[in-house]
Amino acid sequence: NAGVTQTPKFQVLKTGQSMTLQCAQDMNHEYMSWYRQDPGMGLRLIHYSVGAGITDQGEVPNGYNVSRSTTEDFPLRLLSAAPSQTSVYFCASTGTPNQPQHFGDGTRLSIL
């Protein structure tokens, strides 16, 4: 059972470039979320989804887009990368609100 899989593990971008961080889960979980983790700030919610076709903004959504066309996949798109988006990005999923979220291993993103 692979759990939550994130790709790539590392990425370096130039300011203004766009890219997509991939997240896939094989547990048939309805709830999926994207977080970013910065030193001294904990994990902050970017976007989340409560099921296929349904997404909403979290705490820090600016500069990011998401879509949820299938239950399994929840990609995060950076539209025009900025140095302030340098961070570690985690995807998480859970089957119901009464169950803990399971996290992927993260994507370390550097914007130059």
Added chain:
Amino acid sequence: EDKVVQSPLSLVVHEGDTVTLNCSYEVTNFRSLLWYKQEKKAPTFLFMLTSSGIEKKSGRLSSILDKKELFSILNITATQTGDSAIYLCAVLRGDATNKLIFGTGTLLAVQP
């Protein structure tokens, strides 16, 4: 504004010591409080606490929630070097969003 505060921010102990990590919160529509351990990669789930006064235990780790005073503690007895990690506290909102609100974490270093 929802807030989760952890203390101390960092802690250095010696093997065999007992440590207590603190988490206080101000969150509207509280559902549960979760503790995660984060080593090099993904946060891994430790405990989910929903009711006051019921201690949860797993080996040398235990945790309890006080919903009246709005805090939780995580205890680790007979610490080992493998306990070195960031310990994250998060509160799950009780609405349909399943949002997790994280504290900044406590960095624990256990020296031999």
